Amino acid sequence: MILYHGSNVVVPKPRLLKQNRFLDFGFGFYTTSNKMQAAAFADKVYKRRREGGKVVSIYELNEQTAFTECSLLRFDAPNEAWLDFVSENRSGNYKGKEYDLVYGPVANDDVYTTFTLYSVGALTKEQTLEALKIKKLYNQLVLTSEKALGYLKFVGTVPEGDL
16 A cells, blocks of 8 residues: 655654644544645645645555554544544544554545534534535545554655646
8 A cells, every 4th residue: 555644844754743733533643545635735734834845755554464463443434433533533532442553534624614513513413424425535544553653664755746
């Protein structure tokens, strides 16, 4: 599996850094198999930090081995379990089991409004899931442990002209 990570710097040796905000799948190193999604995130990080550049690092991960040898939470669609998990993480209230890897749809900026309406009670769970069905959701794989990071192999960066 080829994975991408968008940032303002090259990340040849990913590390687990404490984040200053609550994210979809909690604490970890976020990657995606969608190069354009990673490029959009790199652009956002570069504009926010105003240093470095728009950089997308590329990694290989032996999915069969990593998914077998690591604890994995996998969401194949934005279903009720996914919505609950993301909502609990984004609010900082997740108290469930910890996993080495979490894989599933990303609640990106395109679905932010829907998530906000759900979190303030303006949409029911059913309405939210129905609204998400019409959105194009990309995936993300979050590596949440040193064990999981050990399966990730840095292979380079996407040339700036391809971003």
